[in-house]
Amino acid sequence: MNNEELKARLGELLPAAVFEEGAEWVTMVIDPAAWKEFARQIRRDPGLEADYLFCVTCVDWKTHLTMVYHLTSTVHRHTLVVKAKLDRNDPEIVTVSDIWRTAEFHEREAYDLFGVKFKDHPDLRRLFMTDDWKGWPLRKDYEDSVNMIKL
Amino acid sequence: MDVDQQNKPAGTFPGEVHPTAGGGILVTKLDEVINWARSNSLWPLVFGTSCCAIEMMSTASAKYDWSRFGFEVARATPRQADVIIIAGTIVNKMAPVLKRLYDQMADPKYVIAMGACATSGGPFFYNTYSVVKGADHVIPVDVYIAGCPPRPEALLHALITLQEKIRGGGTREQIKIEKT
Numbered sequence: 001m002n003n004e005e006l007k008a009r010l011g012e013l014l015p016a017a018v019f020e021e022g023a024e025w026v027t028m029v030i031d032p033a034a035w036k037e038f039a040r041q042i043r044r045d046p047g048l049e050a051d052y053l054f055c056v057t058c059v060d061w062k063t064h065l066t067m068v069y070h071l072t073s074t075v076h077r078h079t080l081v082v083k084a085k086l087d088r089n090d091p092e093i094v095t096v097s098d099i100w101r102t103a104e105f106h107e108r109e110a111y112d113l114f115g116v117k118f119k120d121h122p123d124l125r126r127l128f129m130t131d132d133w134k135g136w137p138l139r140k141d142y143e144d145s146v147n148m149i150k151l
Numbered sequence: 152m153d154v155d156q157q158n159k160p161a162g163t164f165p166g167e168v169h170p171t172a173g174g175g176i177l178v179t180k181l182d183e184v185i186n187w188a189r190s191n192s193l194w195p196l197v198f199g200t201s202c203c204a205i206e207m208m209s210t211a212s213a214k215y216d217w218s219r220f221g222f223e224v225a226r227a228t229p230r231q232a233d234v235i236i237i238a239g240t241i242v243n244k245m246a247p248v249l250k251r252l253y254d255q256m257a258d259p260k261y262v263i264a265m266g267a268c269a270t271s272g273g274p275f276f277y278n279t280y281s282v283v284k285g286a287d288h289v290i291p292v293d294v295y296i297a298g299c300p301p302r303p304e305a306l307l308h309a310l311i312t313l314q315e316k317i318r319g320g321g322t323r324e325q326i327k328i329e330k331t
């Protein structure tokens with residue numbers, strides 16, 4: 001599917017989604033509560049078949065966090081980006097590790113560095129940092145008086 | 152090393168040969184011969200943690216070919232290596248690994264800190280929770296190289312500087328004292 005067709009189909013599946021313009025890939029912002037069901041749909045929909053989740057990341061905007069999911073289809077060769085805005089004080093979103101297995105480690109990374117809680121994740125532990133680490137290092141307001149020299 | 156020898160080109164054999172009938176007599180100091188031999192056969196450890204390692208590989212490749220100066224075979228085990236080139240950023244999690252590799256190397260051993268990260272943390276000096284601010288917090292360093300990453304010529308220059316240090320520095324014990 002080209003970007004226009006992709007956008008039309010995604011709009012049918014989730015009319016509440018807002019599309020962002022000006023990017024190379026179709027980018028949509030969704031409500032975190034709708035993510036799980038929507039993820040199942042785009043994974044299975046015969047026209048979409050977004051079977052490869054190649055990047056899961058998080059952005060700290062100081063006012064809120066944004067989860068960003070990059071998906072592609074190895075069948076149709078189209079790519080889409082799904083974003084979900086989270087509350088910075090209590091960031092929580094449902095896991096998609098049961099839909100795309102790769103998300104298991106990606107979500108652990110986002111948990112480790114941003115403190116996003118993934119509901120129903122099978123093994124939500126720190127990935128890079130030590131188990132007893134305090135805080136979320138990639139947050140903009142992160143302080144570490146031992147290891148960090150502030151500028 | 153006397154004045155006469157200092158004027159000779161780098162790498163020249165430290166000693167005099169007095170020709171006699173049927174051969175000759177070699178007059179030299181054992182320490183200097185050992186250092187001369189060591190300086191011309193420095194085996195680097197295969198060790199790289201980021202982009203500096205790419206430059207290091209380039210230096211080892213045919214175009215720059217560090218074998219010309221005696222850094223012949225890069226060894227994949229610290230037990231056979233003489234010099235460790237810290238090519239890249241050392242993060243807190245890597246620091247114990249680096250220390251262990253250094254400890255496993257047989258004496259005499261030498262260390263080159265290649266590039267800004269290994270020297271001081273470089274671009275990761277400020278506002279980073281994970282980077283060691285200079286590899287010399289972990290192990291003693293003989294030669295530092297500036298650059299991000301340094302060009303292969305800079306690495307060659309550092310290796311030649313290390314050779315000069317070994318040749319001029321005398322015994323392993325002297326270098327050890329200097330390190331501590």
